[in-house]
Amino acid sequence: MTGRAASPPNAGKPPPGGPANERFVSEAPFDPLSIEALTPEQERYYLAGQWKLMWWKLRRHRIAVFCGGLLAFMYLCAMLAELLAPYNLATRHTGHIYAPPQAVRLFHAGRFVGPFVYGLTYKLDRNTLQRTYTVDRSKIHRIRFLCRGEPYRFWGLIEMDVRLFCPAKGGTLFLLGTDRMGRDMFSRLAIGSRISLTIGFVGVAISFLLGIGIGGLAGYYGGWIDSVVQRIIEVLRSFPVLPLWMALSAALPVTWSPLWIYFGITLILGLLDWTGLARAVRSKLFALREEDFATAAQLMGASPRRIIGRHLLPSFTSHLIASATLSIPAMILGETALSFLGLGLKPPIVSWGVLLSEAQNINVVALYPWLMLPVVPVIVTVLTFNFLGDGLRDAADPYK
Amino acid sequence: MLRYIAHRLLIMVPTLIAISFIVFVVIQLPPGDYLTTLIEELRELGEPADLKQIEALREEYGLDQPFLVQYVEWVFGLVQGDLGYSFEYEQPVADVVGDRLWLSFIVSVATIIFTWIVAFPIGVYSATHQYSWADNSLTFIGFLGLATPNFLLALVMVYFANVWFGTEIGGLMDERYIGQPWSWGKIVSVLEHLWIPVIVIGTSGTAGMIRRLRANLLDELQKQYVVTGRAKGLPPFRLLVKYPLRMSLNPFISDIGDLLPQVISGAVIVSVVLNLPTTGKMLYEALLSQDMYLAGSFLMFLALLTVLGVLVSDLALALLDPRIRLQGRAEK
Numbered sequence: 001m002t003g004r005a006a007s008p009p010n011a012g013k014p015p016p017g018g019p020a021n022e023r024f025v026s027e028a029p030f031d032p033l034s035i036e037a038l039t040p041e042q043e044r045y046y047l048a049g050q051w052k053l054m055w056w057k058l059r060r061h062r063i064a065v066f067c068g069g070l071l072a073f074m075y076l077c078a079m080l081a082e083l084l085a086p087y088n089l090a091t092r093h094t095g096h097i098y099a100p101p102q103a104v105r106l107f108h109a110g111r112f113v114g115p116f117v118y119g120l121t122y123k124l125d126r127n128t129l130q131r132t133y134t135v136d137r138s139k140i141h142r143i144r145f146l147c148r149g150e151p152y153r154f155w156g157l158i159e160m161d162v163r164l165f166c167p168a169k170g171g172t173l174f175l176l177g178t179d180r181m182g183r184d185m186f187s188r189l190a191i192g193s194r195i196s197l198t199i200g201f202v203g204v205a206i207s208f209l210l211g212i213g214i215g216g217l218a219g220y221y222g223g224w225i226d227s228v229v230q231r232i233i234e235v236l237r238s239f240p241v242l243p244l245w246m247a248l249s250a251a252l253p254v255t256w257s258p259l260w261i262y263f264g265i266t267l268i269l270g271l272l273d274w275t276g277l278a279r280a281v282r283s284k285l286f287a288l289r290e291e292d293f294a295t296a297a298q299l300m301g302a303s304p305r306r307i308i309g310r311h312l313l314p315s316f317t318s319h320l321i322a323s324a325t326l327s328i329p330a331m332i333l334g335e336t337a338l339s340f341l342g343l344g345l346k347p348p349i350v351s352w353g354v355l356l357s358e359a360q361n362i363n364v365v366a367l368y369p370w371l372m373l374p375v376v377p378v379i380v381t382v383l384t385f386n387f388l389g390d391g392l393r394d395a396a397d398p399y400k
Numbered sequence: 401m402l403r404y405i406a407h408r409l410l411i412m413v414p415t416l417i418a419i420s421f422i423v424f425v426v427i428q429l430p431p432g433d434y435l436t437t438l439i440e441e442l443r444e445l446g447e448p449a450d451l452k453q454i455e456a457l458r459e460e461y462g463l464d465q466p467f468l469v470q471y472v473e474w475v476f477g478l479v480q481g482d483l484g485y486s487f488e489y490e491q492p493v494a495d496v497v498g499d500r501l502w503l504s505f506i507v508s509v510a511t512i513i514f515t516w517i518v519a520f521p522i523g524v525y526s527a528t529h530q531y532s533w534a535d536n537s538l539t540f541i542g543f544l545g546l547a548t549p550n551f552l553l554a555l556v557m558v559y560f561a562n563v564w565f566g567t568e569i570g571g572l573m574d575e576r577y578i579g580q581p582w583s584w585g586k587i588v589s590v591l592e593h594l595w596i597p598v599i600v601i602g603t604s605g606t607a608g609m610i611r612r613l614r615a616n617l618l619d620e621l622q623k624q625y626v627v628t629g630r631a632k633g634l635p636p637f638r639l640l641v642k643y644p645l646r647m648s649l650n651p652f653i654s655d656i657g658d659l660l661p662q663v664i665s666g667a668v669i670v671s672v673v674l675n676l677p678t679t680g681k682m683l684y685e686a687l688l689s690q691d692m693y694l695a696g697s698f699l700m701f702l703a704l705l706t707v708l709g710v711l712v713s714d715l716a717l718a719l720l721d722p723r724i725r726l727q728g729r730a731e732k
Contacts, residue, residue, distance in 0.1 A: 235418040238706045242665030243683060243699055244426065250687040251429035329547070336549050337669050341684065356552065360673070365559040375552050382547035 054318055057395040064391020067384040074381065078193040082152050085187035086166045086173050089350060091150060093172065093182035095122060098368050099133055101177040101185075108140055116142040117173060130367075141171030177370035179358055188350055189374055195351035197381065199266055199335045200328035206270025208324060211277025216308045218278070219285025226282070233275045241272055245334060249343045258349040265344050269331045280323060284316045318396035326389035329382040336378055352378050404718055412707060419707070420478070423699045424471045427692040435487070474693070478700065484693030488686065493697050497682075501701055504667065504678040506590070507597055508705065511663045512656065514602045515609055520652075523613030527648075528640065530618060538610070545607035550666050554600040554673045561596055597674055601666040605659050612655065613648060620644035650721060656713035661706050668702075 038046065048056070058064060077084060093099075102117040119139030123132050149166040153159055167173035176185035218229035248268045252261055288294060289312065297307045313320075338344030339353025340360070347354060355374040358364070364371050435454050465473075477484055483493035526535045620626070621644050629639045671680030679698045686695040 231414065231418070235415055235422070238415065238419065238661070238703060238710060239422075240661040240664035240668070240702050240706055242668050243702050246668070246684065247426045247687055247695065247699060248429070251426065253430075333547075333549055337551060340549070340551055341669065341672060343684075343687075356549070359552070359555070362555065362559055362562075365555050372552060372555075375549060378549060379544070379547045383543055386543065386546065 050318070054395045058391055061391035061394060063387050064395075067387040067391070070384050071381075071388060074193065074377075074384075075197060077190065078197045081190045081194055082154050082160075083162070083164050085184070085190040086149060086163060086175075087184040087187040088150050088152055089183075089188060089191050090348070091183065091187075093178060093184070095182070096120065096133075096172060096174065096178050097182040098131055098180060099172075099174050099178045099182070100368075101370050102172070102174050104143070104175070108137075113140065114142060116140050116168075117171070119171060139171070141168035141173070143173060144168060176373050177368070179355075179371060185355070185370065185373065188355055189352070189377065192350040192352050192355055192374070193377060195262065195345065195349060196332060196335065196353070196378070199262070199269070199351070200331040200385075202263075202266040203269035203273065203331040204324050204328050206267060207273040207277060207327065208320070210270065210274035212281055212313065212320070214274065215278030215281030216285060216313070219282035220289060220304055220308055220312075222286070229278070229282070233278060236272060236275050239272070241334070242337060244272060245269070245338055246341065246343050249338055258345070261345060262349065265335060265338065266331075269334050273327055273331065276327070277320065277323060280319065281316075284319070285312055288312045288315060319393075322389055322392035322396045325385060325392055328389075329385040332378065332381055332385075401718065405715065408711060408714055412711060415707060416704070417475075419703045420475055420700060421471065423696055423703065424474060426699070427696045428467065428470075430690055474696070478697075483697040486686075486691055486694040488689050488691040488694065493694050496694060497679075497697065500677060500679050500682060503590075503676070504664075504680075504701075505705065507594070507601070507667055507671075507676070507678055508660065508663050510594055510598045511602045511605070511667070512659060514598045515606045515659065515663075516652070518602070519606045519609035519613060523610045524617065524640075524645065526610065526614045527617035527621065539614075542607035542610050545603040548603070550600050550604060551669050551673045553603060554596070554670045557596050557600055558674060597667070597670055597676060600670050600674075601663055604666065605662055608662075609652070609655065609659070613652065616648035617644060620647045650717065653713050653716045653720065656716075657710040660709035664702050664705060 045053075099120055099122075102120065104115050104117060106112060106115060108116070119136040119141060120133045121136045123134070124130075125132060143165050144167075145165050147163060147166045148161045149163040151159060151161040165173075174184050174186070176189065178184055179188070214229055218226040245268055248271075249265060252264045256264065285308070289307075294307060294311060297311050302310070335344055335351065336353035336356060339346075339351055340357045342357060345351050345354050352374040356372070356378075359368075359371040359374075435458055439454060474484060481494075483497065485491075486493050486496045489496045522538055526538055529535050623644075626639065626644055629643065630636070634642075667676075667678060668680035668683060670676070671678045672684050675681065679702065683695060683698040683702075685691075686698065
C-alpha cells in the first residue's frame with residue numbers, strides 16, 4: 001500500500017492559489033516492523049514443526065496420498081478379513097472343484113434385480129476327465145448382505161457368524177473361483193492378506209533395529225568398529241539374496257509350528273536387509289556428530305546411547321521411515337517367492353505366496369487362470385508401497 | 401591404475417573367506433546331516449539302514465569331525481578345485497554340476513546385456529521427453545515390472561511362447577543336446593531358448609535401471625553447462641551425447657554391483673519354474689535334501705560370481721572416472 005492520495009482532477013495546470021503541494025501524509029508513527037510483518041499464512045509456515053511441514057509437503061504429492069489411503073484400506077480389510085470373506089478358510093465345496101469365478105450382475109432379462117450371481121452347473125467329461133462349468137441363467141442367487149453365514153472365530157478368539165455378504169441360501173458365491181479342493185479363492189485371499197501384509201512390517205522392524213543399532217555404533221564411534229561393520233556389510237551385500245534366503249529357510253526345523261515358521265521367515269528377511277539402512281544411518285551420523293549440539297550434549301556428560309538416540313537419530317528419522325517404506329515391498333516379494341517355492345510358509349497357514357504355489361505349472365495358466373489372481377494384490381501392494389515411499393522420501397526433506 | 405587393481409584384488413581375499421565361512425555355517429545349520437536324512441528315508445521305506453556302511457560314509461567324508469576342521473578341509477578342497485562329494489548323486493560335485501555353472505554364467509551375462517540394451521534408449525528417451533505420454537506410460541510399465549513377481553511372469557511367458565511361437569516348454573536347449581558336447585547346433589539351440597529366461601529375469605532390473613538413468617540424466621540436464629551449450633547453438637543431439645549422457649553413465653556401470661545379485665537371485669527362482677539346467681533348480685533340491693556340499697558349492701559359486709561382477713564394475717568405473725582412480729577406492 002502506498003500512502004499517496006489520488007492525483008487531483010485538474011493535475012494538468014497549476015492550481016490557482018491552493019496549497020502548493022497537495023500530498024497525503026500519514027499521521028501515524030512509522031513502525032519499521034510493519035514492512036517485515038508476516039501474513040498469517042507465512043507465520044503458520046515458519047512456525048510449523050518438522051513433522052507438520054513434512055505432512056504438508058506429502059499432501060501435495062497426490063499419488064502418495066492416494067496410495068497411503070489405499071494401503072490403510074487394505075490393512076483395514078486384512079484386520080476384518082473374516083468379516084469380508086463369505087466362507088471359511090478351509091471350507092470345501094466338493095461339488096465345485098476348480099469352479100471359475102462367478103460374475104456379479106445387476107440385471108436379469110432387462111430388469112433390475114440387485115446384485116446376484118447365476119448358478120453353475122457342473123459336468124464331468126468322462127473321456128478327458130475335464131470339468132466344465134456352464135452358467136445356468138435360470139438360477140438366480142441373490143447376494144445377501146450383513147447376513148449370518150458359517151460360524152467362525154474372529155481373530156481366532158471371538159465366536160461370530162456375521163459376514164459382510166454371503167451367498168444365497170442353497171447357492172454359491174465364488175467371486176474369484178475355487179481351487180483344487182473347492183475352496184473359495186476370495187475368502188482365502190482375504191484371510192491370506194493378514195500374513196502377507198504383516199510380514200513386511202515385522203521384517204522391517206527387525207532390520208530397523210539391526211540397522212540403527214549397528215549403523216549407529218559404526219557412525220558414532222568410527223575407527224575400527226566402523227571398518228569391521230563396513231566389511232561385514234560388504235560381505236553381506238555381495239550375496240545374492242534369494243539363494244541365501246532359500247538356504248536359511250530350508251534350515252528352519254520342520255517340526256516348528258506355523259507361527260514359529262512365520263517368525264523365522266521374518267527374521268530371515270530382516271537379517272539380510274539391514275545393511276542398506278545401516279549404511280544410511282552411518283553416513284548421516286558421521287556428518288551429525290560433528291555438529292555443535294552433539295558436542296554440547298557430550299560436554300554435558302550424556303552417554304553415547306542417549307546422544308545417538310535422543311539427539312542424533314531424531315534429525316533423520318523421517319529419512320529412515322521413507323527408506324523403510326521402500327524396503328517393505330522387497331520383503332513382501334521375498335516372502336511370496338519363498339512360499340511359492342515351498343520353502344517359506346506352508347499350509348495350513350495361508351499367505352498370497354502360499355496361494356500362488358498352487359499355480360506352479362503351466363496347466364494352471366491354460367486351464368484355471370484364476371488361481372493366479374493372488375498376484376494382483378501382491379502387485380498392488382508393492383506398487384502402493386513404492387509410490388508412498390517415493391512421496392515420503394521427497395517429503396522427508398521439507399526445507400528443500 | 402595398477403595400484404588400484406592390486407588394492408581391489410587384495411580386498412577380495414578376506415571378503416571371499418568371510419563368504420565361504422557364512423556359506424558353510426548356513427549349509428551346516430539344519431539339524432542333522434545328509435546321512436541322518438538318509439537313515440530317516442530308509443526307515444520310512446521299511447528298509448533297515450546299514451549302520452555300518454553309514455558309519456563308514458560318515459567317517460570318509462569327515463562328518464564326525466568338529467565344525468572348524470570340516471570347514472578348513474572344505475575350503476582347501478575348493479581352492480584346489482575339489483568341490484566335494486554329492487551324497488544324493490553319489491558322485492563328486494564337479495561331475496554333477498557339469499555345464500550348469502557355465503549356463504548360469506551365460507544366463508546372467510545375457511540378462512545384464514539385455515538390461516543395458518533395453519534400459520539405455522528408454523531411459524534416455526524418458527529423460528529427454530519428461531512427462532510426455534510415452535515417458536509416463538514407460539514409467540508405469542517399469543513400475544509394473546518392478547512389482548510383478550518374476551516366477552509368475554515366467555509361467556505366463558512360457559504359456560504364451562508355447563501358444564504363439566510353439567517354443568517347447570521350459571529348458572535351455574533342445575532335448576537332443578542335453579549332455580552332448582558343445583557344438584554349433586547346441587549354441588543355436590541355447591540362444592533360441594535363452595530369450596524367455598533373459599526377459600523374465602531382466603524385467604525388474606531393467607525397470608530399476610531405467611528409473612535411475614532417467615533420474616541421473618534429468619539431474620545433469622538441468623545443469624548450467626547444458627544451458628551454455630544450448631545457448632551457443634550446439635545441435636541438441638550432439639549436446640546430449642557429448643556431456644550429460646556421459647556423466648549419467650557412471651551409475652550404469654557401478655550398478656552392476658547391485659544388479660548382479662538381483663539377477664542371480666532372479667535366475668534361481670526362474671530356473672526352478674522354467675526347469676532350466678542352471679544352478680537354481682539343483683540348488684533348490686540340494687537344499688531340500690541337505691546335500692550340503694552340492695548346495696555349498698552352488699552358493700559359493702553364486703557369491704563368487706557376484707563378487708567378480710562387482711570387481712569388474714569397479715575396475716571399469718576406475719577406467720572411466722579418474723576421480724575414483726586417483727582416490728584409490730570406489731564410491732557408492
